[in-house]
Amino acid sequence: MGFPDQQQEVPGLQSRMEPVPDCGEKSYRGSGRLAGKRAVITGGDSGIGRAVAIAYAREGADVLIAYLNEDDDAAEVARLVEEAGRKCILVSGDLADPAHCRSVIDRAATEFGGIDILVSNAAYQMTHESLDEISDEEWDYTFRLNIGAYFYLIKAALPHMSAGASVIGSSSVNSDMPSPELAPYAATKAAIANFSASLAQLLGEKGIRVNSVAPGPIWTPLIPATMPPEKVASFGDDTPLGRAGQPAELAPVYVLLASDEGSYISGARVAVTGGRPIL
Numbered sequence: 001m002g003f004p005d006q007q008q009e010v011p012g013l014q015s016r017m018e019p020v021p022d023c024g025e026k027s028y029r030g031s032g033r034l035a036g037k038r039a040v041i042t043g044g045d046s047g048i049g050r051a052v053a054i055a056y057a058r059e060g061a062d063v064l065i066a067y068l069n070e071d072d073d074a075a076e077v078a079r080l081v082e083e084a085g086r087k088c089i090l091v092s093g094d095l096a097d098p099a100h101c102r103s104v105i106d107r108a109a110t111e112f113g114g115i116d117i118l119v120s121n122a123a124y125q126m127t128h129e130s131l132d133e134i135s136d137e138e139w140d141y142t143f144r145l146n147i148g149a150y151f152y153l154i155k156a157a158l159p160h161m162s163a164g165a166s167v168i169g170s171s172s173v174n175s176d177m178p179s180p181e182l183a184p185y186a187a188t189k190a191a192i193a194n195f196s197a198s199l200a201q202l203l204g205e206k207g208i209r210v211n212s213v214a215p216g217p218i219w220t221p222l223i224p225a226t227m228p229p230e231k232v233a234s235f236g237d238d239t240p241l242g243r244a245g246q247p248a249e250l251a252p253v254y255v256l257l258a259s260d261e262g263s264y265i266s267g268a269r270v271a272v273t274g275g276r277p278i279l
Contacts, residue, residue, distance in 0.1 A: 005229040012221030014046035023051035024248035030058030033259040037061040038112035043122030045074040047220030051247035052254045057084040064089040064108040096144040101152035109160040120150040121170040125185035146188035163207025166258045169196040171212040200267035209266035216273030217244045240275025
């Protein structure tokens with residue numbers, strides 16, 4: 001199917017993409033499956049995180065959205081959450097900083113009185129053809145944000161969570177089918193899946209469920225911001241379904257894993273890949 005050639009600076013803005021990703025703004029209909037729950041979603045300004053925030057609000061949850069600096073995109077999500085009748089808190093800053101992760105959780109606990117759902121979704125990637133192109137600084141930053149923030153967030157959130165709470169890490173099909181051009185990113189996504197499985201076993205006795213979602217190629221700002229134009233144009237064409245997915249197509253899985261309907265789902269990695277298998 002393909003996309004027009006386009007590029008942006010990192011982290012990328014959803015509003016400048018062509019076409020603009022479908023995050024369920026006009027299509028998602030809630031049915032109260034998360035009524036009264038309180039959620040923290042990182043990377044919630046755009047892409048998958050945005051779709052999850054919209055779905056959670058329309059299912060009855062209040063949400064805190066943590067994002068880097070995409071203020072306009074985040075403000076649009078806040079408007080959609082509030083139109084659904086739910087509270088939305090926006091917190092900007094770099095989640096690669098452990099202190100900022102703790103401040104995000106402190107803000108949610110103060111504003112909401114507790115946390116029922118944590119979605120660790122913010123991530124960084126960059127395309128490289130050789131290891132020589134990957135600086136020490138980029139390697140370290142990718143790990144601090146993609147997997148480090150997950151650790152900092154859940155460690156800070158646990159005192160504010162109780163039985164029935166749900167933790168979801170955004171992994172990737174790259175977790176066990178790594179793209180060599182995305183080596184640092186792929187390694188962190190494998191770590192997210194592995195860490196989620198460990199957490200499911202560590203936190204089960206507390207009644208807290210932990211799962212990860214493994215998306216395939218999904219049309220988000222990360223794509224035009226981190227891939228060369230020729231790869232953007234053909235993004236997702238090599239999947240069995242023959243196209244990239246839209247963020248809205250991920251939201252129902254995140255809702256299930258956060259809801260009481262998923263009460264016995266823990267330690268799972270759910271593939272949403274357009275047909276690409278994961279092991």
